[in-house]
Amino acid sequence: MTTAFALDLGGLHVAGLRAGTPGGLPVLALHGWLDNAASFLPLAGQLPELDWALLDLPGHGLSGHLPADAAYTMPQAIAQTLAIMDALGWARCVLLGHSMGAAIASLTAAVAPQRVRALVCIEALGGLAAPADETVTRLRAHLAALAALGDKQLRVFADLAAPVRARMQANQLSESSARLLVERGVRPVAGGWSWCSDPRLMLPTAVRMTEPQVRDVVAAIECPAQVIYATPAQAYFPEPERSQRAALLRRGRLHTLPGHHHLHMDQPEAVAALVRKFLSSGDVA
Numbered sequence: 699m700t701t702a703f704a705l706d707l708g709g710l711h712v713a714g715l716r717a718g719t720p721g722g723l724p725v726l727a728l729h730g731w732l733d734n735a736a737s738f739l740p741l742a743g744q745l746p747e748l749d750w751a752l753l754d755l756p757g758h759g760l761s762g763h764l765p766a767d768a769a770y771t772m773p774q775a776i777a778q779t780l781a782i783m784d785a786l787g788w789a790r791c792v793l794l795g796h797s798m799g800a801a802i803a804s805l806t807a808a809v810a811p812q813r814v815r816a817l818v819c820i821e822a823l824g825g826l827a828a829p830a831d832e833t834v835t836r837l838r839a840h841l842a843a844l845a846a847l848g849d850k851q852l853r854v855f856a857d858l859a860a861p862v863r864a865r866m867q868a869n870q871l872s873e874s875s876a877r878l879l880v881e882r883g884v885r886p887v888a889g890g891w892s893w894c895s896d897p898r899l900m901l902p903t904a905v906r907m908t909e910p911q912v913r914d915v916v917a918a919i920e921c922p923a924q925v926i927y928a929t930p931a932q933a934y935f936p937e938p939e940r941s942q943r944a945a946l947l948r949r950g951r952l953h954t955l956p957g958h959h960h961l962h963m964d965q966p967e968a969v970a971a972l973v974r975k976f977l978s979s980g981d982v983a
Contacts, residue, residue, distance in 0.1 A: 700739065703751075705785045712782060713760035715752040717742040722749040723815075723977060724791040726783060728799030730821075730960075732895055734759030736878040737796060741962045744970030748977075751786055755799070757896035759882050770899060772825055775802045780810055792977065794818040796962055801825040808918040816982045817923040818973055820962050822935065823943045824916045828906035840904035847897060856890040875963040909939070916946045922981040923950040926972055928957045949981060 705712040715735045718725075725748045727738040735752035736759075742750045754761035756778060757770060764770060779802060783791060792815050795803035800822035807814040828836065855861050858880055865876035885894040907915075925944045931937050944952040953972050955961055962969045976982065 700742075700752075705782060707778065707781050707785065710756060710764070710778075711762035712756065712778075712785075713754045715739070715750075717750040717752060718746050718748045720749055722747050724749045724786075724788050725751070725794050726779070726786070726788070726791050727752045728779065728793065728795040728802050729753070729755060729758070730797030730799055732758065732883075732893075732899060733796070733799075733879055734882045736882040737960070737963055738794075739878060740875070740966035741970055741973070744966045745974060748792075751782075753782065754882070755802075757899050759894070763896040763898075769904070770896075771905075772802065772805055776806045776809060779803075779806045780813060783813060789813070790815045792816045792818065792982075794820075794973070795822070796820040797822050797959065804919060804923075805915055807921055807923070808915045811920040814921050816921050816977065817919065818926070818976065819923065820926045820969065821928060821932070821959055823925055823940065823947075824907075824912040826903070826906055826934065827909040827912045830908050833905070836902060836906065837904055839902040843901045844898075847901070850897065852887070852892045852897070854887055854889045854892050855884070858884070858891060861891065861893070869960055870958040871960055872964050875960060878963070913943060913946055916943050917948070919947055919950075921949065922976070922979075923947045924972065924976040925950060925952045926961075926969060927952070927954045928959055928961045929954045932959055951976065 700715045700717045703714050703716050729737045734754045738752045757763050790813055793803035793807060800819035801824060803817060804819055804823050807817045861880045861884060862876045865871055865879055866873060883893060884891040927940060931940060944950055955968055957965050
C-alpha cells in the first residue's frame with residue numbers, strides 16, 4: 699500500500715509516495731531524469747520491510763518547479779536532498795537512486811557522510827563528466843537554449859497511449875513500466891495531456907565536472923555501497939569508465955544484470971534480491 703505525501707521546502711512543493719513498513723530501515727529513493735516517484739513502485743513492492751520515501755524530485759512529477767531565478771544543478775540537488783531528509787525527520791537513511799538520482803545520491807553520500815547509512819546506485823555512480831576543453835561550448839549551448847525556451851510550445855497528446863509509446867521507445871520500457879511513469883508525469887491541458895516536468899530540464903547542462911573530479915567524489919564515499927549496472931552499458935556511461943568508478947568505492951560492491959536502463963522497473967525481483975542481500979549484510983550498520 700502506498701500513500702501520498704507532500705513537503706514544503708521554503709515555499710517549494712515536493713511530492714512523493716510512502717510505501718513499505720513505517721519504522722523499518724528508512725530508504726529515500728531518487729529517480730532518474732524526467733522520471734518520477736512511480737519508477738520505484740515495482741521495487742518497493744518487492745521490499746515491503748523497508749520504510750520507503752519515493753520522491754518526485756523538483757521539476758518532476760507532482761513536485762513544483764524551481765523558481766525562474768534558480769537553476770537545476772548538482773549542488774542544488776544535494777542541498778534539497780538533505781533538506782528533504784530533514785523534513786522527513788530522518789537524521790540518517792539509505793539513499794537509493796537510479797540514473798540521475800544515483801548521481802545525486804552518490805554525491806550526497808560523499809559530501810554528507812554523517813547523513814547516509816548506505817548507498818544503492820542503479821545505472822549511475824557520480825555525475826556525468828565532460829572534458830575541460832568543452833566548458834565554453836557547453837556554456838554557450840546552455841545559454842542559447844535558455845534564450846530560445848520561451849518560444850517553444852508544449853507538446854499535447856490526445857490520450858495517454860501516445861506518451862506511453864514515447865516512453866517505451868525512448869527507454870526500452872515495458873508498457874506497464876512506461877504507463878507508471880506517464881500517469882504521474884502528465885497533466886491535463888486543453889486538447890489532451892502534456893508533460894508536467896519543467897521544460898528547463900531539457901536544457902543542455904551548463905557545467906559538468908571532469909572525470910578526475912567525479913572520481914575524487916566517488917573515492918570520498920565512506921558508507922557501504924551497492925552498485926547495480928545493466929549490461930550492455932549505456933553509451934553515455936560506457937565501460938571501462940563505469941567499472942573503474944565502482945572500483946574506487948572504499949566499501950563498495952558491484953553487480954551487473956542483463957537488461958536495459960530501467961532494470962529496477964522491468965526486473966524488480968532481481969534488483970530487490972541484490973538490495974535485500976546488501977542491506978541485510980553486516981556492512982550496513
